[in-house]
Amino acid sequence: AHKDASFSSSNTISKDMPPHPHRLIQECHDKVEENVRYSFENIESNWDLLHQEGEMKIFKMEQEIDGIVLDPLKATHTVRKVTANEMCRMFWDLKYRMDWDGTLDWCKSLETLAPDTFVCHQMMRRVWPATQRDTCFLSHIRKLDLSHQTQGDVGSWIVVNYSVDHPDAASKCIRAKINVCMLCQTFLDPPDTKLENATRDNLVCKIYYVAHANPGGWVPSSVIRAVYKREYPKFLRRFSGHVVDSFKNKPITY
Numbered sequence: 001a002h003k004d005a006s007f008s009s010s011n012t013i014s015k016d017m018p019p020h021p022h023r024l025i026q027e028c029h030d031k032v033e034e035n036v037r038y039s040f041e042n043i044e045s046n047w048d049l050l051h052q053e054g055e056m057k058i059f060k061m062e063q064e065i066d067g068i069v070l071d072p073l074k075a076t077h078t079v080r081k082v083t084a085n086e087m088c089r090m091f092w093d094l095k096y097r098m099d100w101d102g103t104l105d106w107c108k109s110l111e112t113l114a115p116d117t118f119v120c121h122q123m124m125r126r127v128w129p130a131t132q133r134d135t136c137f138l139s140h141i142r143k144l145d146l147s148h149q150t151q152g153d154v155g156s157w158i159v160v161n162y163s164v165d166h167p168d169a170a171s172k173c174i175r176a177k178i179n180v181c182m183l184c185q186t187f188l189d190p191p192d193t194k195l196e197n198a199t200r201d202n203l204v205c206k207i208y209y210v211a212h213a214n215p216g217g218w219v220p221s222s223v224i225r226a227v228y229k230r231e232y233p234k235f236l237r238r239f240s241g242h243v244v245d246s247f248k249n250k251p252i253t254y
């Protein structure tokens, strides 16, 4: 029921909460469309299971260009007691970032383009023996309308983080390039629960996370693959645990 080859930004934009206009809105539409497609693409034989833990599954596809590791990464996870909105909001909103992202020295917003879109500059922690990396990316959150293709979905949200240039993002280290997305869908368990009667115990959030990263320069492939193998499961575990803890006594937001 999840598969549909005919996504376009016009048929996934939520009618009740369309995105705010700004100078990079078309690029945001394109990245949303591309990442919705990546999220729902089938895992074929060219993907390897990197890690499995409960309902969390992380796959990678080995890919190198000129000796630089580009391994795309795809993860799916199911987390209970939270909604897609809560997951995506915590992933997007910079004020929570340092509470869950252990790979960073710092992060800051360089420019707010709209209430749902800003330019983020982040410094990654240095990983020995590689040179330190930073990233500068547009971060955009939006409500999706996937009701036409997923039965039982009571609210879908997406965050896309994709690299952009910005005059205020000067840096002395190496700039990594990213195209990352977190897409979440809320379901109710049991499925016939009335939305207005649902409690946190009825919430099931399905997560699709896709990361394309270019380290921006050579790093020994064994080092970068070891970092990914350690850090992506840690991130998904820590992030989802943090969202569950943060919202446990709060009213539900779809």
Ligand code: 6CM
Residues within 6 Å of the ligand: 101, 103, 122, 127, 130, 133, 135, 161, 176, 177, 178, 180, 211, 213, 214, 215, 219, 223, 224, 227, 228, 231, 232, 235
């Ligand atoms: O998605 C994650 N975090 C977001 C908020 O911070 C944001 C960041 C994405 C960065 C993705 C990883 C880029 C890796 C670039 C190459 C670095 C090479 C370092 C040298 C190592 C030897 O979307 C969670 C990110 C979890 C990262 C593992």
